[in-house]
Amino acid sequence: MADFNEKDIIETIQMIKVHHLDIRTTTLALSLRDCISEDIKVTGDKIYNKIIKYAKNLKKYADDLENEFSIPIINKRIAITPISLIGESAKNPDYVYLAQVLDKAANEVGVDFIGGYSALVEKGCTKGDEIFLESIPEALAKTSKLCSSVNLATSKAGINMKGVLKVADIIKKSAELTADKDGLGAAKFVCFCNSVSDNPFMAGAYCGINEPECALNIGVSGPGVVRWAIENMPKDAPLGEVANIIKKTAFKITTTGELIGRELAQRLNIPFGVIDLSLAPTPAQGDSVAGIFQAMGLEQAGAHGTTAALAMLNDAVKKGGIMASSYVGGLSGAFIPVSEDAGMIEAAKQGVLTIDKLEAMTSVCSVGLDMIAIPGDTPTTTIAGMIADEMAIGMINKKTTAVRVIPVPNKKEGEWVKFGGLLGEAPIMSMSKLDSSNFVNRSGRIPAPIHSLNN
């Protein structure tokens, strides 16, 4: 006799209906290593056909599951092998052409984003990488669903400072080429330290060269659910108990994601990859990581104590997730984007959350400086300095860090920018006016750090 518990049923429905529990993304990771050829048109054809073959049912099956379990599946996405590797053997490596092929395939199968317009250059560039990097701003301007990423540093290789300066330039140009959309191109680009090859979240999703032919990776979310769970506790509950309730909530979120992921993988007849348990906020009221800090007892994101609260949150989320699934991967933790989080937006608007505080928070969050709008006239070298700082935090702490900033063309500090949808809106934040140019122009590579004498 099957049994059920009324409290559990009501809690689940409340989590979904009121507190925004959702499957943020079902991301099909697909290797394109067998698409390499000497003719870029042939490469393009192979890529297009392979994506259609594997992803043609992704949206339909995901929609079916959404209906069967009554849990929203917000995005369907594809992550491919870093395209720099796939295009570079061609005699005429026209990467923008490949970008358009990817965008066309993404539109054809009805996914929301396709990621992997990427390069891994932490130690330096190949000739193909150099051509590829030059193509990114144009590729982002000419496509709608394409996302791009570049890995600039690892804890084992150090930081490619020449690449850092180049990427700062890419960010500026991507924003300028999409000036009519407030620099939206830059919102679809991210640079990393220690990038993760099975991450299902954009803009940084790609299918690492060490990944299998294909796999289905799931990203679940639910900051609203965590906030709700904490708010239901006594206001003076000790932090150990708060950590425990976060773990339990993360467990529930993860098991749900794994159920959907395994079902979908089975229907698509491909292996299940990993579940990425990331608290990814949306601009919707209540679906906010900043809201969790408030539930923990901080006046707003940015208050002293925010880094400690985030550290505990990030760690507890991982612990709960690990208990729920053997294949937790990706970025797993708490994201702290500004424009995608109503609480962060409010804190930034009031000036209580600064880029400096955000940088400190990235040393303990799951990724890095994310969706931050900055003045359009910020010098490239200043952006490069910002990237170098963020890469250094990741390199030394052996964690993933990232930078996704949007230098909004023709807009100044304090002005407002709206990207729409999940990308949200934000005030343009203040950058340091100090000059970083002599430092970043030195180029070269910051050596990998020592991995002993840890203090």
Add this chain to the structure above:
Amino acid sequence: MSKDKILITISGLDKVGIVAAISNTLAQLDVNIEDIKQTIMQDHFVMMMLCDITNSKNSFKTIKEELIKSGENIGMEVWVQRKEIFDKMHTI
């Protein structure tokens, strides 16, 4: 098959004929009711029905659509979900 177990949650203001309306729809769809529980939550009537759709000729999608429609007719919100989601979420 656990895949064939569904949970129907009906909520709204209490009134005459809720059980009758939903049960009638289920009978027409050849869906077997295995268990019913009901409770009052914040002045709202909430009824949960565990059902088995193994012997129904109708697809999950049709069953769900019909139940939501029949809920709408009596001003009730109806959620239809495969039961596995609750089992996974709430058991270690």
